[in-house]
Amino acid sequence: MATTTYGSPYVANTDLVSAWPGVSLNVAQRVDAVSYAGNGINAQTGTTYTLVLTDAGKNVTTSNASAVTVTIPTNASVAFPTGTVIGITNLGAGTVTVSASGGVTLNGSTLTIAQYGRSSIMKIATDTWVLTSGGGTPKASVSGTTGSPTTVTVSGKTYYQFTGTGSVTLTAGTLRVMVQAGGGGGNTSRSGGAGGQITQSLTVTAGTYTVKVGAGGDLTTQGSASQFHSLYAVGGGCNGYTAAPGGVGFGGSGSAAASPSGKNVPDQGNIGATGPGGGGGAGGAATGTTPSGVGGVGIAFADGNTYGVGGSEASGGAGTTNRGNGGQGSNNSSGGSGMVVLEIG
Numbered sequence: 262m263a264t265t266t267y268g269s270p271y272v273a274n275t276d277l278v279s280a281w282p283g284v285s286l287n288v289a290q291r292v293d294a295v296s297y298a299g300n301g302i303n304a305q306t307g308t309t310y311t312l313v314l315t316d317a318g319k320n321v322t323t324s325n326a327s328a329v330t331v332t333i334p335t336n337a338s339v340a341f342p343t344g345t346v347i348g349i350t351n352l353g354a355g356t357v358t359v360s361a362s363g364g365v366t367l368n369g370s371t372l373t374i375a376q377y378g379r380s381s382i383m384k385i386a387t388d389t390w391v392l393t394s395g396g397g398t399p400k401a402s403v404s405g406t407t408g409s410p411t412t413v414t415v416s417g418k419t420y421y422q423f424t425g426t427g428s429v430t431l432t433a434g435t436l437r438v439m440v441q442a443g444g445g446g447g448n449t450s451r452s453g454g455a456g457g458q459i460t461q462s463l464t465v466t467a468g469t470y471t472v473k474v475g476a477g478g479d480l481t482t483q484g485s486a487s488q489f490h491s492l493y494a495v496g497g498g499c500n501g502y503t504a505a506p507g508g509v510g511f512g513g514s515g516s517a518a519a520s521p522s523g524k525n526v527p528d529q530g531n532i533g534a535t536g537p538g539g540g541g542g543a544g545g546a547a548t549g550t551t552p553s554g555v556g557g558v559g560i561a562f563a564d565g566n567t568y569g570v571g572g573s574e575a576s577g578g579a580g581t582t583n584r585g586n587g588g589q590g591s592n593n594s595s596g597g598s599g600m601v602v603l604e605i606g
Contacts, residue, residue, distance in 0.1 A: 317347060334365070349382065356373050357378075399432075401435060418604055428470060438489055573589060580597030
């Protein structure tokens with residue numbers, strides 16, 4: 262029994278008449294299989310793949326942590342029939358780019374496929390194809406920075422840690438961002454609140470974006486704001502000392518009559534103690550009051566650091582630099598400066 266290029270059985274001249282029942286059943290089963298599942302799956306695990314004739318009607322899957330390129334060959338190399346449709350599904354973390362060989366025109370607004378995204382391509386003329394469905398949003402990548410951010414790699418993702426003002430040039434796509442503002446200052450019996458903290462996924466267009474990192478406050482001032490794109494984190498509330506302007510940030514502690522620094526900004530942190538005591542933290546409210554108020558806990562980010570710890574009354578010293586921690590309350594101490602971290606990959 263013979264088969265076509267795509268695997269469909271048919272009866273050849275050499276087949277006996279007695280073979281007809283079995284061949285007919287095979288043909289019927291093949292028709293059913295294609296109707297339900299297409300022409301099958303071609304699983305690819307490398308970083309490059311050029312389509313072949315037997316991919317017509319199939320779904321080509323890719324699975325690689327690095328970027329993958331799937332190439333459409335010229336008609337002279339592989340003569341796909343006009344009207345051929347091929348699905349491409351990305352199962353790996355690496356973004357897939359659908360590329361055309363020289364002489365081939367590929368039309369479509371989105372030629373990249375993010376993880377778990379799917380596109381299909383259709384041949385509409387001899388060397389002309391069109392991407393007929395969207396492939397998801399690709400992940401953004403970094404092509405340049407200013408401000409000398411530190412980079413660390415954790416579990417295959419790269420983290421750009423900005424400790425001061427700078428900029429980053431990104432390709433279009435998605436990324437995850439942590440913006441930590443500076444912590445408020447503390448003085449005797451009144452500790453500072455941690456700076457506001459926002460963690461969010463963003464979809465950006467290609468371009469250069471400014472990164473702003475806020476400084477920590479002193480014993481009479483709140484921390485400064487940090488910002489990236491549309492994410493604006495307010496500074497931590499100051500200690501509540503009567504000379505202070507009041508903590509408009511999310512943390513801080515102190516006498517409610519002297520300062521509103523016990524207030525918090527929704528979704529950026531937690532409230533400080535209602536009387537002299539601990540400062541609010543990114544991950545929890547302050548607990549206890551004089552003389553042993555404890556600052557609220559911070560939040561661990563995927564880059565391996567914990568950010569936004571509220572100042573504690575019984576402790577001494579400034580808030581940790583580039584963590585946005587509140588100043589401690591057993592002496593006059595400044596809050597820690599903030600940080601902006603971009604997660605790429």
